[in-house]
Every structure is written in C-alpha cells, then in structure tokens.
Amino acid sequence: MPHSAASQSLADFIQASPTPFHAAASLAARLQAAGYRQLDERDEWSLEPGGRYYVLRNQSSLIAFSLGQPGALDNGLRMIGAHTDSPCLRVKPQPELNRHGLWQLGVEVYGGALLAPWFDRDLSLAGRVTCRDDQGQLHNLLLDFKRPLAIIPSLAIHLNRDVNSGFAVNPQTDLPPVLAHSIEPNRDLRALLASELHSRHPDHGPLQVLDYELSFYDTQAPALVGLDGDFLAAARLDNLLSCHAGLQALLDSDGQQACLLVCTDHEEVGSASCCGADGPFLEDVLRRLLPDDSQRIRSIQRSVLVSADNAHAIHPNYADRHDGNHGPQLNAGPVIKINSNQRYATTSETAALFRHLCQQVDVQVQSFVVRSDMGCGSTIGPITSSRLGVRTVDIGAPTFAMHSIRELAGVRDVEYLHRVLGAFLNCERV
Ligand SMILES: [Zn+2]
Numbered sequence: 321m322p323h324s325a326a327s328q329s330l331a332d333f334i335q336a337s338p339t340p341f342h343a344a345a346s347l348a349a350r351l352q353a354a355g356y357r358q359l360d361e362r363d364e365w366s367l368e369p370g371g372r373y374y375v376l377r378n379q380s381s382l383i384a385f386s387l388g389q390p391g392a393l394d395n396g397l398r399m400i401g402a403h404t405d406s407p408c409l410r411v412k413p414q415p416e417l418n419r420h421g422l423w424q425l426g427v428e429v430y431g432g433a434l435l436a437p438w439f440d441r442d443l444s445l446a447g448r449v450t451c452r453d454d455q456g457q458l459h460n461l462l463l464d465f466k467r468p469l470a471i472i473p474s475l476a477i478h479l480n481r482d483v484n485s486g487f488a489v490n491p492q493t494d495l496p497p498v499l500a501h502s503i504e505p506n507r508d509l510r511a512l513l514a515s516e517l518h519s520r521h522p523d524h525g526p527l528q529v530l531d532y533e534l535s536f537y538d539t540q541a542p543a544l545v546g547l548d549g550d551f552l553a554a555a556r557l558d559n560l561l562s563c564h565a566g567l568q569a570l571l572d573s574d575g576q577q578a579c580l581l582v583c584t585d586h587e588e589v590g591s592a593s594c595c596g597a598d599g600p601f602l603e604d605v606l607r608r609l610l611p612d613d614s615q616r617i618r619s620i621q622r623s624v625l626v627s628a629d630n631a632h633a634i635h636p637n638y639a640d641r642h643d644g645n646h647g648p649q650l651n652a653g654p655v656i657k658i659n660s661n662q663r664y665a666t667t668s669e670t671a672a673l674f675r676h677l678c679q680q681v682d683v684q685v686q687s688f689v690v691r692s693d694m695g696c697g698s699t700i701g702p703i704t705s706s707r708l709g710v711r712t713v714d715i716g717a718p719t720f721a722m723h724s725i726r727e728l729a730g731v732r733d734v735e736y737l738h739r740v741l742g743a744f745l746n747c748e749r750v
Contacts, residue, residue, distance in 0.1 A: 396622025403587030407431035431588030442468035562628035569741035627701030651730030653684035670713035
C-alpha cells in the first residue's frame, strides 16, 4: 500500500473513531466486512479450524484472531497489542452550568491530556449512552454529534499579561466548554441526548437517557501537512495509528499462522478495568482457544506479542529532552522502546526479532531509551507480558505532541509500521 493510501485509510479510521467505543466499532466493522465473525463472551463458542473471529468487551475493547492452518495454534500466536483510548475531556454526571448567560458542561480530564491545545478548538461530543425504551428495555447506543457544538475560549492576553511565560490550566475552573446561551427553563443534557438519539433510532420509540460516557473531541479532520506533505496531523494518533496498523496487518495476513490483535481501553489510566490490558480479557479468550492448561502454556511460550504504541520523536526545538544517541526521527521507521526498569517489556531477544523483521521487509528501525535523568512512560506491553508470561517487544511509530488534541506523525511511518507488522503475522518462526 503506498504512503498516501495508508495515511488516507488511517485518517478515515480516526475520523470514524472519536471515542474508544467508536474505535472498537470501527475495528469491528472492518473485520466484519473482511469475513471475520463476531463471538459473544456470554455464549458457547464452537470455533472452526482456520476460522476468523472477533469479540468485544464493554464495547470499547476488541480481540480479533485468525486460527491459521491446522496445528498453527500449537506453533504459537503472533499477537499485536494496542489501545483504543486517548486522553480527553469527559462530561461529568451532572454537568449543567448556567453562568453569565451561557450554558456549559463540566468536564473531567481523562488520562494525561496536554490541556493547552484544547482551547479555541471546534469541539464535538461523542460516546456511549445507555437508555430505556418504553418497554423497559435498556439499550447501549453510540452517539456522535459530529458537528462543532462546543468551544473552550482562551482568556484574552489583556486579562492575563503573563500568560506567555507559563500557562497553568486549572482543570476544574478553566475547562468547561461553552455550548450555547442559557435559556429558561434550563437546558438539560439528558433531554438533548434523548432527542438526538430518537432522531437517529426512531425504531426504539421514545428513549429515556439513564447514563452516558461522553467526551469532547476536535472536529478538525486529519490532514497531510508540510511543504512536501511529509506529516500527518490528527487527533488520537496515540494510539489509533497502532490499532489501524495492527488491523491492516491482520486483514492482509496470509492465513497460515495463528494471529491475534488485541486493542484495549483504559491504557491512558493504567489499564486496570474489566476490559483493560490489566484485566482478564485476553486470558479469558486464550483459555477458550486453548482450554487445556498445558497446551495453552506451550502455545504462549511459542508466542510473541508486539506491543505497538507511539514513541517520542526528537523535537528540534527541545532536542535536550532526548538522550543524544537515542533521538528517533519522523519518517525514519518504527522505534524499538527499551527500558531496563521494565517500563517497556522489550528484551534483547524480542528486539532482535523485530530488527530481523524490519530488515526482511526493507524498513529502517530506530531505538529509544529515555534520558537517564528522566522518568519513563509505559504501555500495555509490560502489563500483558507479566500477566501472560509472553515474550514481548514494545515498539511504535515516532510522533510529536503526544497527548495533544492534535498530534503529528510521519506519513511514511504509517506504511512502514503496517508493512513490518504484516511480516510479523506471516512469520513462520518467532
Ligand atoms: Zn499510547
């Protein structure tokens, strides 16, 4: 796939996926279209040899797998892991604020968001809403307003003269977005959601909104930027870029090996949840693929997990934030992430396998280790590796502005990651 096609496919995926619920639904739709069949964890599973399936948990985490040729499972699984969530502003349970003639919604910060870039953006609202119909039945419905219905205006510099020498954001007081003028009687978010959902799902009849998980997002579409179109600017590149690359690799795989893609929610808040990487989702699925304990352990010990999550490219204006010998560059290939304190799960063995795969498909590879005087981030790699006992390599596309509302990746890296993950899934021996 040429760079531009890979970037366009990723841009479409990001646009369709403003929340983890939508990301999981986008993954599911593309898998379904490619012939993967949905499994329900509440049912018995009867898996056919060579079958291709996917399963959702909490509508926000997804595992897809292809069983490969007969005996492929005994040869180990080629697993790719990524996460569906991104830092954002979540709407509070009773969010309505009516102040100085304006209607605002109170928000809670989800994950380690870079807050300054949220100001002066054309925001929309999306997520999952749980409703009751007139028969007393509950429904979990996804909702995406799509249109820009909110904004967080900056305070004018005239009212904050020192702002350019340090911009502190108080998340409680500074962030509630403005949606409209206040009116009498006061507006009610649940009523707004009910009427929006009713217009989209008239078949359900009147709906009463009981609860929701909604977040704001930037409506600006992903764009190729730069004089030569070298960069892709978009929201949620961390980590929809990796979810998308893993999905494309799985869809392109040759069907010989047993392959699995796991994309989980709640990574940005530590992964400890029923559907997060620190919950039992992946183990539960593997137990059903391989019910015999001894056979499952043998298979896991022959498996490798590529934990794909973006890496920090070296920023020319802040180059001192990187170790001088470990400054990954945009468009120069995926980055192997190493941390001797196990914030990344990479070992010399798994890093070598990844280097080998990159060489096989003619993709350059880079490495990252954090400065010795700075703390290191982490990923689902160490969590999954320590829960399953599976050999793992942490890698990712180099990016700028991680956790901003608009991040930046290299267009060639999108295709490079897709290519090397494809080689991994088709690899005969790991
Ligand atoms: Zn991430």
